[in-house]
Amino acid sequence: MSAALDLIALMHRVRADLAQDHRFAHCLRVSRLASRLAHRHGADAHAARLAGLLHDLARLYDGPRLLRECAERGLAIGPFERGNPIVLHAPLGAALARERFGVADHAVLSAIAKHTVAAPNMSRLDQILYLADGLEPGRDFAGRAALEALAFDDLGAAMDATLRASLAYLRARNLKAAPATLAALQSFKRRERRPLPA
Ligand SMILES: [Fe+2]
Numbered sequence: 061m062s063a064a065l066d067l068i069a070l071m072h073r074v075r076a077d078l079a080q081d082h083r084f085a086h087c088l089r090v091s092r093l094a095s096r097l098a099h100r101h102g103a104d105a106h107a108a109r110l111a112g113l114l115h116d117l118a119r120l121y122d123g124p125r126l127l128r129e130c131a132e133r134g135l136a137i138g139p140f141e142r143g144n145p146i147v148l149h150a151p152l153g154a155a156l157a158r159e160r161f162g163v164a165d166h167a168v169l170s171a172i173a174k175h176t177v178a179a180p181n182m183s184r185l186d187q188i189l190y191l192a193d194g195l196e197p198g199r200d201f202a203g204r205a206a207l208e209a210l211a212f213d214d215l216g217a218a219m220d221a222t223l224r225a226s227l228a229y230l231r232a233r234n235l236k237a238a239p240a241t242l243a244a245l246q247s248f249k250r251r252e253r254r255p256l257p258a
Pocket residue numbers: 115116119149175176193
């Protein structure tokens with residue numbers, strides 16, 4: 061089967077698995093933007109497209125199901141995850157991508173696992189999926205288009221700005237940020253502050 065037909069077959073399977081057109085349309089937009097960002101930054105565009113398509117496989121599960129399915133697989137559940145089980149759809153989504161779709165590429169699974177709360181020391185593909193998920197054109201918030209443009213220009217600067225925007229959003233609603241998100245921001249700040257080579 062050709063790569064194009066493989067991709068179409070995969071799209072049909074993802075659509076059936078998600079069982080919601082709205083979520084599938086989001087996954088297609090994330091996949092497309094991730095692929096474009098990968099092309100721009102010399103990353104693996106196929107891996108980016110795949111990560112985008114599969115990143116939200118567990119997004120529609122309710123809290124008890126997320127907690128149960130993560131516990132069954134021995135996935136880490138800290139105090140933040142216990143209070144905000146929705147964030148578990150990312151690591152569980154990576155497990156489902158492997159179990160149901162046979163994804164063995166660790167880089168793709170890592171990007172899926174980190175797409176919601178981010179993490180320190182993210183790979184280029186991790187950053188591309190995080191940004192594509194947060195900045196895809198179906199998202200509606202002030203400054204989205206500018207952040208998308210920045211992501212094409214400079215991944216690290218876009219991560220720093222998008223993480224800060226996400227923290228401001230949480231703060232305005234009196235919501236707590238995940239420890240991993242705060243650690244991610246520190247790691248990108250440090251990178252930004254690194255002196256330029258002579
Ligand atoms: Fe998600």
